[in-house]
Amino acid sequence: MKDLMRIKCLISQDIETLLNQQIKKEAHSSSLYLSMASWCNQNGYDFSADYFTKQSEEERMHQLKLFKYVLDMGGNAISPEVTGIKTDFAGFREVFEDALEAEIAITQSFKNLAAKCHKEQDFVTMEFLNWFLKEQREEEYKARRALELFEVIGEEGMGRWEIDKHVNKISYSEE
Amino acid sequence: MEKACIDINELVNVFSNVHGSIYQSDKLNCFYVDFGGKFAKYNCLSLQKLKKVVEQIDIEELLLNTHRADFELVTFNGCEHIYLLNALEIVALKDLLQGTFTMFKLNHLISDCLYRLVV
Ligand SMILES: [Fe+2]
Ligand SMILES: [Fe+2]
Numbered sequence: 565m566k567d568l569m570r571i572k573c574l575i576s577q578d579i580e581t582l583l584n585q586q587i588k589k590e591a592h593s594s595s596l597y598l599s600m601a602s603w604c605n606q607n608g609y610d611f612s613a614d615y616f617t618k619q620s621e622e623e624r625m626h627q628l629k630l631f632k633y634v635l636d637m638g639g640n641a642i643s644p645e646v647t648g649i650k651t652d653f654a655g656f657r658e659v660f661e662d663a664l665e666a667e668i669a670i671t672q673s674f675k676n677l678a679a680k681c682h683k684e685q686d687f688v689t690m691e692f693l694n695w696f697l698k699e700q701r702e703e704e705y706k707a708r709r710a711l712e713l714f715e716v717i718g719e720e721g722m723g724r725w726e727i728d729k730h731v732n733k734i735s736y737s738e739e
Numbered sequence: 740m741e742k743a744c745i746d747i748n749e750l751v752n753v754f755s756n757v758h759g760s761i762y763q764s765d766k767l768n769c770f771y772v773d774f775g776g777k778f779a780k781y782n783c784l785s786l787q788k789l790k791k792v793v794e795q796i797d798i799e800e801l802l803l804n805t806h807r808a809d810f811e812l813v814t815f816n817g818c819e820h821i822y823l824l825n826a827l828e829i830v831a832l833k834d835l836l837q838g839t840f841t842m843f844k845l846n847h848l849i850s851d852c853l854y855r856l857v858v
Contacts, residue, residue, distance in 0.1 A: 565751045566765045567850040569843045572783045577840070640784070 573638035579689055580639040582677050587630045588644035589673055593666055594623035595649045600659050602651070609656060609724070611732040615710075616663075626696070633692055656724050657714050664707035671700040702736040709734045754838040758831035761839045774832055779820040788815050790836040793829060801826050 575583070597620035605613035634641040653659045674696050681690040713727045750762035750771060759774030770781045772789070781789065792815050801811060811829060813822040824832065 565753070565763055565846055566768070567843075567847050568763065568768055568770075568783055570847050570850070571768075577787070640787070 575634070575637045575639055575686065575689055576684060579677075579680060579684065579686055580634060582680055583630055583634050583639070583689075584642045584644075586673060586677060587627055587634070587641065588646070589670060590623050590627035590630060591644045591646045592649070593670060594620045594627060595646050596666055597623060597663070599649050599651050600653070600663065603653050603659060604656075604728075607656070609728040611728045611730075612656075612659070615731045615734075616659075619663075626699070629695075633689075637688075656727070657711075657719065660707070660711045660714070664704070664711055667700070667703045667707045671704060674700060705736045706734050754835065754842045756831065756835050756838065758828070759835050761835060772835075774835060775822050775824065775828065777820060777822070785815075785818060786836075786839075788818070789813075790840060793833050793836055796829055798826050798829060801829070 573580070597616045601613045601616035601620060604610075604616060631641045631643075650662065653662070674693060678690060678693055678697065681687070681693065710731050713730055717723050717726050717730070719727070748764045748766050750764050753761045753763050753770070755761075759772070762771040762773065763769075764771065768782070770783075770786050772779045772781060772786075792813060796811055796813070801807075801809070810823055810825045813824055813829070813832070814820065822828075822832070
């Protein structure tokens with residue numbers, strides 16, 4: 565008997581399902597960052613608004629990268645429905661706390677995906693995921709650094725204004 | 740048509756339960772679902788879709804909700820077939836499809852060992 569499903573598609577149904585869930589998560593991140601950009605803009609934090617807008621674009625790029633992979637492997641990529649995006653934040657600091665929390669959740673999600681790949685010995689998808697695992701280093705680093713500005717600079721007086729100016733300058737290099 | 744088709748296309752029985760069978764045609768790269776008095780042809784994608792649709796039916800709701808019919812229409816866009824099934828039949832079809840996909844997995848493992856990893 566021919567292995568018809570395998571002929572059609574390189575990845576297993578389970579991996580395909582997890583990848584589609586990840587596509588949805590990236591879409592959610594993208595919307596969340598846009599929501600944060602909106603809040604920051606309306607509250608006068610222009611640099612942070614730019615920072616989150618850029619992050620939103622990056623998440624969209626992540627979504628499309630996963631989307632293409634699923635299709636390239638012969639799978640069914642599902643355009644996700646994104647709902648329940650938080651639009652109101654208690655304060656400037658909460659925005660950054662939420663951002664870090666969201667990135668931690670994404671890292672965890674990729675770890676689960678990687679664990680599944682190892683279990684199935686799907687080294688092809690594993691190799692593809694490596695890019696994202698590396699990316700999460702940078703994503704978490706930047707979110708953590710941003711939050712640390714609140715400790716280093718402090719929120720009193722011109723604190724928030726100063727923090728806002730520094731957010732856009734956070735960058736990550738491996739060396 | 741049914742038995743004739745099985746002979747002509749040398750169908751392989753992938754999985755059966757008391758309510759039906761699913762066959763694979765290596766010649767035509769397709770599947771036949773013998774269920775509910777129908778002998779219906781599917782390709783890889785549409786068989787996966789059928790499984791998804793059947794798995795998404797809320798059987799509990801079907802049984803408990805008295806404000807709706809006791810059966811469910813099973814079909815999807817682009818599917819040439821429609822099934823009108825009660826709860827028991829849905830369970831049977833679900834079992835048939837899940838058994839079939841388990842056999843696909845098994846067949847995949849066997850193909851790997853017998854043909855793809857031969858040294
Ligand atoms: Fe991402
Ligand atoms: Fe991210």
